Amino acid sequence: MSELTDLGVKALRDGIRSGEFSARETADAFIAQVAKAKSLNAFLVETPDHAIAAADAADAARAKGDTLAPLAGVPIGMKDLFCTKGVQAAAASHILEDFKPPYESTVSQRLWDAGAGMLGKLNMDQFAMGSSNETSAFGNVVSPWRREGGGNAPLTPGGSSGGSSAAIAARLCPAATGTDTGGSIRQPAAFTGITGIKPTYGRCSRWGVIAFASSLDQAGAMARDVTDCAILLEAMAGFDPKDATSLDAPVPKWEAGLNADLSGKRVGIPKEYRSDGMSPEIEALWQQGIDWAKDAGAEIVEVSLPHTKYALPAYYIIAPAEASSNLARYDGVRYGQRELPDGAGLQDMYAATRAAGFGDEVKRRIMIGTYVLSAGFYDAYYTQAQKVRTLIARDFENAWIECDLLLTPTAPSAAFGLGETTDPLSMYLNDVFTVPSSLAGLPAMSVPGGLDKQGLPLGLQIIGKAMDEQSVLNAGLALEQRAGFTARPEAWW
Amino acid sequence: MEEGQGFDRLSPNGNKAMSNYRIQGATGEWEVVIGLEVHAQVTSNAKLFSGAPTAFGAEPNTQVSLIDAAMPGMLPVPNRECIRQAVRTGMAINAVINKWSRFDRKNYFYADLPQGYQISQLYHPLVGEGVITVQLDEKDPDSEVKEIGVERIHVEQDAGKLMHDQHPTRSYVDLNRSGVALMEIVSRPDMRSPQEAGAYLTKLRSILRYVGSCDGNMDQGSMRADVNVSVRKPGGELGTRTETKNVNSVRFVMQAIEQEAQRQVDVLESGGRIVQETRLFDPDKGETRSMRSKEDAHDYRYFPDPDLLPLVLDDAFLDECRATLPELPDAKRGRYESELGLSAYNAAVLTADADTARWFEALLAESARVQKKGEAEVAKAASNWLISELFGALNRLGKDIEDSPVSPERGAELLGLIGDGTISGSIAKQVLEIMLETGDAPAKIVEEKGLKQTSDTGAIEAEIAKVLEANPDKVADYRGGKDKLFGFFVGQTMKAMQGKANPQVVNELLKKALG
Amino acid sequence: MSVDKATVEKIAALARIAISEDEAQRLVPELNNIIGWVEQLGEVDTSNVEPMTAVIPNTLRLREDVVTDGNVRDDVLANAPQAEHGFFAVPKVIE
Ligand SMILES: [Mg+2]
Ligand SMILES: [Zn+2]
Numbered sequence A: 001m002s003e004l005t006d007l008g009v010k011a012l013r014d015g016i017r018s019g020e021f022s023a024r025e026t027a028d029a030f031i032a033q034v035a036k037a038k039s040l041n042a043f044l045v046e047t048p049d050h051a052i053a054a055a056d057a058a059d060a061a062r063a064k065g066d067t068l069a070p071l072a073g074v075p076i077g078m079k080d081l082f083c084t085k086g087v088q089a090a091a092a093s094h095i096l097e098d099f100k101p102p103y104e105s106t107v108s109q110r111l112w113d114a115g116a117g118m119l120g121k122l123n124m125d126q127f128a129m130g131s132s133n134e135t136s137a138f139g140n141v142v143s144p145w146r147r148e149g150g151g152n153a154p155l156t157p158g159g160s161s162g163g164s165s166a167a168i169a170a171r172l173c174p175a176a177t178g179t180d181t182g183g184s185i186r187q188p189a190a191f192t193g194i195t196g197i198k199p200t201y202g203r204c205s206r207w208g209v210i211a212f213a214s215s216l217d218q219a220g221a222m223a224r225d226v227t228d229c230a231i232l233l234e235a236m237a238g239f240d241p242k243d244a245t246s247l248d249a250p251v252p253k254w255e256a257g258l259n260a261d262l263s264g265k266r267v268g269i270p271k272e273y274r275s276d277g278m279s280p281e282i283e284a285l286w287q288q289g290i291d292w293a294k295d296a297g298a299e300i301v302e303v304s305l306p307h308t309k310y311a312l313p314a315y316y317i318i319a320p321a322e323a324s325s326n327l328a329r330y331d332g333v334r335y336g337q338r339e340l341p342d343g344a345g346l347q348d349m350y351a352a353t354r355a356a357g358f359g360d361e362v363k364r365r366i367m368i369g370t371y372v373l374s375a376g377f378y379d380a381y382y383t384q385a386q387k388v389r390t391l392i393a394r395d396f397e398n399a400w401i402e403c404d405l406l407l408t409p410t411a412p413s414a415a416f417g418l419g420e421t422t423d424p425l426s427m428y429l430n431d432v433f434t435v436p437s438s439l440a441g442l443p444a445m446s447v448p449g450g451l452d453k454q455g456l457p458l459g460l461q462i463i464g465k466a467m468d469e470q471s472v473l474n475a476g477l478a479l480e481q482r483a484g485f486t487a488r489p490e491a492w493w
Numbered sequence B: 001m002e003e004g005q006g007f008d009r010l011s012p013n014g015n016k017a018m019s020n021y022r023i024q025g026a027t028g029e030w031e032v033v034i035g036l037e038v039h040a041q042v043t044s045n046a047k048l049f050s051g052a053p054t055a056f057g058a059e060p061n062t063q064v065s066l067i068d069a070a071m072p073g074m075l076p077v078p079n080r081e082c083i084r085q086a087v088r089t090g091m092a093i094n095a096v097i098n099k100w101s102r103f104d105r106k107n108y109f110y111a112d113l114p115q116g117y118q119i120s121q122l123y124h125p126l127v128g129e130g131v132i133t134v135q136l137d138e139k140d141p142d143s144e145v146k147e148i149g150v151e152r153i154h155v156e157q158d159a160g161k162l163m164h165d166q167h168p169t170r171s172y173v174d175l176n177r178s179g180v181a182l183m184e185i186v187s188r189p190d191m192r193s194p195q196e197a198g199a200y201l202t203k204l205r206s207i208l209r210y211v212g213s214c215d216g217n218m219d220q221g222s223m224r225a226d227v228n229v230s231v232r233k234p235g236g237e238l239g240t241r242t243e244t245k246n247v248n249s250v251r252f253v254m255q256a257i258e259q260e261a262q263r264q265v266d267v268l269e270s271g272g273r274i275v276q277e278t279r280l281f282d283p284d285k286g287e288t289r290s291m292r293s294k295e296d297a298h299d300y301r302y303f304p305d306p307d308l309l310p311l312v313l314d315d316a317f318l319d320e321c322r323a324t325l326p327e328l329p330d331a332k333r334g335r336y337e338s339e340l341g342l343s344a345y346n347a348a349v350l351t352a353d354a355d356t357a358r359w360f361e362a363l364l365a366e367s368a369r370v371q372k373k374g375e376a377e378v379a380k381a382a383s384n385w386l387i388s389e390l391f392g393a394l395n396r397l398g399k400d401i402e403d404s405p406v407s408p409e410r411g412a413e414l415l416g417l418i419g420d421g422t423i424s425g426s427i428a429k430q431v432l433e434i435m436l437e438t439g440d441a442p443a444k445i446v447e448e449k450g451l452k453q454t455s456d457t458g459a460i461e462a463e464i465a466k467v468l469e470a471n472p473d474k475v476a477d478y479r480g481g482k483d484k485l486f487g488f489f490v491g492q493t494m495k496a497m498q499g500k501a502n503p504q505v506v507n508e509l510l511k512k513a514l515g
Numbered sequence C: 001m002s003v004d005k006a007t008v009e010k011i012a013a014l015a016r017i018a019i020s021e022d023e024a025q026r027l028v029p030e031l032n033n034i035i036g037w038v039e040q041l042g043e044v045d046t047s048n049v050e051p052m053t054a055v056i057p058n059t060l061r062l063r064e065d066v067v068t069d070g071n072v073r074d075d076v077l078a079n080a081p082q083a084e085h086g087f088f089a090v091p092k093v094i095e
Helices: A002-006 A009-018 A023-036 A049-065 A106-113 A160-168 A186-192 A225-236 A280-295 A308-329 A346-357 A360-373 A378-402 A424-431 A435-439 A469-483 B080-092 B194-211 B250-269 B315-323 B329-338 B344-351 B354-371 B375-397 B410-419 B425-438 B443-451 B457-470 B471-480 B483-496 B503-514 C004-016 C021-043 C073-077
Strands: A044-047 A075-079 A117-120 A175-179 A195-198 A219-223 A264-269 A299-303 A405-409 A442-450 A457-464 B023-025 B029-041 B102-105 B117-120 B130-135 B147-159 B161-163 B170-174 B181-187 B223-232 B241-248 B280-284 B286-288 C088-089
Touching: A002 A023, A002 B170, A009 A023, A009 A469, A009 B130, A009 B147, A023 A044, A023 A049, A023 A075, A023 A117, A023 B147, A044 A160, A044 B443, A049 A075, A049 A117, A075 A106, A075 A160, A075 B250, A075 B443, A106 A175, A117 A160, A160 A175, A160 A186, A160 A219, A175 A186, A175 A195, A175 A225, A186 A442, A186 A457, A195 A469, A195 B457, A219 A225, A225 A442, A225 A469, A225 B080, A264 A280, A264 A378, A280 A299, A280 A405, A280 A442, A280 A457, A280 A469, A299 A378, A308 A378, A308 B102, A308 C021, A346 C088, A360 A378, A360 C004, A360 C021, A378 C021, A424 A469, A424 C021, A435 B280, A435 B375, A457 A469, B023 B250, B029 B194, B029 B250, B080 B147, B080 B194, B080 B315, B117 B147, B130 B194, B147 B194, B161 B344, B170 B344, B170 B457, B194 B250, B194 B329, B194 B354, B250 B280, B250 B286, B329 B344, B329 B354, B344 B354, B344 B375, B354 B375, B354 B410, B375 B410, B375 B425, B410 B425, B410 B443, B425 B443, B457 B471, B457 B483, B457 B503, B471 B483, B471 B503, B483 B503, C004 C021
Parallel strands: A075 A117, A075 A175, A264 A299, A264 A405, B241 B280
Antiparallel strands: A044 A117, A175 A219, A195 A219, A195 A442, A405 A457, A442 A457, B023 B029, B029 B181, B029 B223, B102 B117, B130 B147, B147 B181, B161 B170, B170 C088, B223 B241, B280 B286
16 A cells, blocks of 8 residues: 555545545555655654544544545644644643643644544754754754765754654655744755745744744645645644734635746846855756746746845844743743752743753853843843834735745755754854844745755745735646656665 | 833823822922822733633642743734723823734743733833823812823733742742733822822822723732832922832832832932832831842843734724713713702712612612602712612721612612602611611511601691690690700600601691790 | 853853762853854844744733633642642741
8 A cells, every 4th residue: 555655635635535445445545655764853752643644533524425625634744843732742841741731723624524533743953943953952864865865874854844744755644744943844845855945924823833933834735736825824824813923814725726837927136145155066057947937828027136145134123022022921821841850940930941942052042042131231232123124024015016925045055964053153044044034024935946966855946926826826737847856765764 | 111211201282280299208308209100900801912811719730821922933812901991001101092003022930921011012012101190189179189100001911820838849830820911001200299199199099990991909019009109308409219110009008109219218318319129018017128138130022012003093993992882980070060959079989980870870860760750869868878888887887889788779768768758868868778678678678667747737746746745844844945955856756656657747847836 | 251160150050950979061162262253233223123022923912810720739740759738848948
């Protein structure tokens, strides 16, 4: 049955609907793959019973002749940042180890309501802070990809949604949820040769998603191709009165609206993204993407986003500031781990609990965030960063006068080796292409564009106007059809 | 929000120094400068950012949602009613309503603060500058009137509660109050005496209760004041202030000010310096003391709450808030004097509290209906009866007006019986006592007890004859010119009639009989 | 702005993260590196620019004043490291 795990969301959904195979067979096939792939460390918790229950419900519904739900019987992976009722949600941090939420996040609930089943909770960078998955408290995820002739050096699957990207690339699940604060869906998608979309800020409810940086966090879909992303996102998105920042707008029928013809679309190429140090391979890939867009009927225009270089420093003020406050609740009082040294008072308990429970990168960001908000510094750092953010959003608004979409590389390089990047600042620079659209809350996706000379996947990023996920998906589809990306990692795990 | 910004700037209203309150020190007189930050619980069914209930006195942690417990991924959504009540309160003190405001996070760690931050409003409060007019002695129409500036009103979350006395080595956390909506009402440092502060707090409480935005229950913690006090030589530079937290009665606020001001004068005159600090009022000892535990370098790192968008109010919302404002105490008091012809004293007493005014107006309407007269015609008698008779009785019973065993309708019936001459004022006192005990209708009591006033001239003449016969010398004295004795004959006749004779008829018949 | 060891210790204390001397020492250059880098934002002329308040132009929705939640004490206390008699328990606090 191993070929069932080669199918994507659409093929599985349609196959289960038509009776070509059962949902139970499907679930069993993926469960077996997950069980065999421990060495990837992609799953923190396996939940075969959840997947089987959803599968059996789908099979039973079909047997009764009921109309099947949109994702009936499709097993997926759930990033550990989502609260899942009765199943550990730890954000890959010791401080939340064994935390079993008595509630279900809105996004995961929507997926279960759509008939999907959960194969397990996916590893990630701790509290979604990281770009390589190395900040997980439970060991990093290893990418299923390896360099050609580069030995067996373990590579990063990207981060923070690295468990999701690795699991999809290794065919452990056909799709998974991700979350993207500064590129955490797009960069891992690019590193593992899969597709991922971060919708407009507010499309997916943040209720029940463990917060990193509230004004940036956005859930999205990760899968093997654009169509599957459209299907998954359609089930995840939608207005939620429990999230005050949720967009009160209907969810378009994105799958039905897919159209790879880009005639009449103007695709902008932001000149500021063409940095001096850009690798020739990335530059070539970008040019390839431009040619494909042209081939699909798009008009190519050069545009300017003058404040691009300030996006990353603004992000590294805003995100840590919000995080320092969002993570104050992890204090060992109401849930999670508590560290209580002998004779410790309340405040000592907090300090010991947080010292033991948070990883180094989380602590670093809490410290930065605390610093930039502290007395005397607030205006110089935080207020200035939010003003720059206004300018960055304005840059995009100005660009939309000249174009409908933007095309850029997703990341400045292919996946790097685990342990290769140790300086925090160099790690932050990984997000240079993804962060500006995050700051502006715009929909953006990564699609595989090809392989570099080491045989590792590279991604192309498409950024769209707020609420215009359809155009982003359509451009993604146009590129996907032309890229014909079929490479996959050879199973070594 | 706890920080008082109010001390930088005195109210623009330019009050002349109306208070003569001075502390007499060895180096001369000292003036006291006072500002109050009042936390008032907004009357609402559900909490500010969650759907959990707000009722007082429930089992621990039962009125708590996952949001109030700050579970991972939980998000706040604001309660319209809490915003609406804060806006109405602002309107009631003629304050600027900010159509654009925002919530900020105030970050600090404490076991009663589950999120690790309080959602409050620092940079853009919902309500800006307003003013409250206070009269130093509400009962004395000639006492000083002063305007106290209100700098702002903002909306914020209450914290939970820590209990220290249930276990030898542990404190217990109850989150029932966590997330309950508060208005923080920050005055300008415009007060100069404990009396002014007391009058301000009393007036503020009265306004809140009229508006219905807070029940003003200070003993249940619905209203508590942080008291900022500094002293200076009259007219001199502002001194360093201290903040005495969470004082929960008008009397304690006045005491705390008195004690704290005296302490500051003592410190300064013995060559010391006032430290800007947080203090606690100990009602048992009647003094304030330093809360050193709370003094570790505070840095609240306020920033806009990214879970909440800007709060933008439209005109329809504001119009509704304004349209539903009741007549407020100052306006009502003026109207009682000008339209109902009540004395300044009666008007002040009846309007000081919303429940009293409501009760009085019900009594008034019903009295007018029963007696088929205009309200202005019955107002005086009704107000006198309410203040001297019913208040006296309730006082004895230890009851508030809203728990009065006599309803306004029954009160109006009783007033009607006086008005139409069925009973006299003194019989009415007896009838009221019986009403308070039995809850019976006054007419029924009068009927059953035979208390009806009589104008039966035959019966009265018979009693008069007996009185004159029994007091021949007094009759002679009267006829000899001792006019004053007339009252004696009236009294004797009324007594003989057991108070039930119509006094006017008695007067007429006596005059005739005495010639 | 340069961060020294005392500042690192103050920030860690504010953030309630216990750190050792060594960690404080190690964090000094790390934080300086990052803080120094974000300070390039100072170059941007932001006069007459409002700080961003809503990522996607939007204003706050308000909910109705209805009790829809609460009475879930078991859920509230389910994950508590220490719960007694319906309360969360913490080391004794002296006020
Ligand atoms: Mg205060
Ligand atoms: Zn406050």
